[in-house]
Amino acid sequence: MCLSLWQIDEEVAGYAEAAGESFPVETKKSKVIFVIGGPGSGKALQSEKIEERYSLKRLCPGDILCSELQSHSERGRFLRDLLERGEQLPEDTLLDLLCEAMASTVRQGKGFLVTGFPKNLKQAQEYEAKMGQPDIALFLECSADIMSRRLQQRATCSLHTKEARDRDTRRRVDGFCSLVNPVVSHYEHREVLHKIDAEQPPEDVFEQICLVLDSC
Structure with a gap:
């Protein structure tokens, strides 16, 4: 589930302020790995491995948001109401939910593997301001043509027409490509970025990833 960033709403900004004050120091010390990859890059499979x-x-963050929307919490109800009215979600929603999930998990002694985030440079900068930079950012490099081809192959059973599927595929891939370069440059500058050739077979991609993680 991919969601864009939206304008901040003052009513929900209070959630962000309260959440920011509650994150334990230990959260910032836990090892954090970001997996950055477009639709069709194999991000989900590699993240599972x-x-x-x-x-x-x-x-x-997208899955965490889904859970929040399905919950009976005050914030979940508020966000559902916004969507039902066709309004935009607050800009900080994904970041706040991610940070809260990290804070609630840190005491289990695990590091974090964050997928589907950051979507753009602003999210990367705001995460760092609140939580510090990730230890590793894995970028699954894959051309737009290959990502589109993989997505089209997955969608052959869809009820939509081929033309509609192709348009949706191209929209998703182009949206990712239009935002990812500043994020990649940002983490290159921070010296935490590792590029992975995601056009190779899945087992070869995972081998590249393991070489990086085992050496860090």
């Missing part, structure tokens, strides 16, 4: 091999706690 990393989680299993390295016993990390995998967190996906």
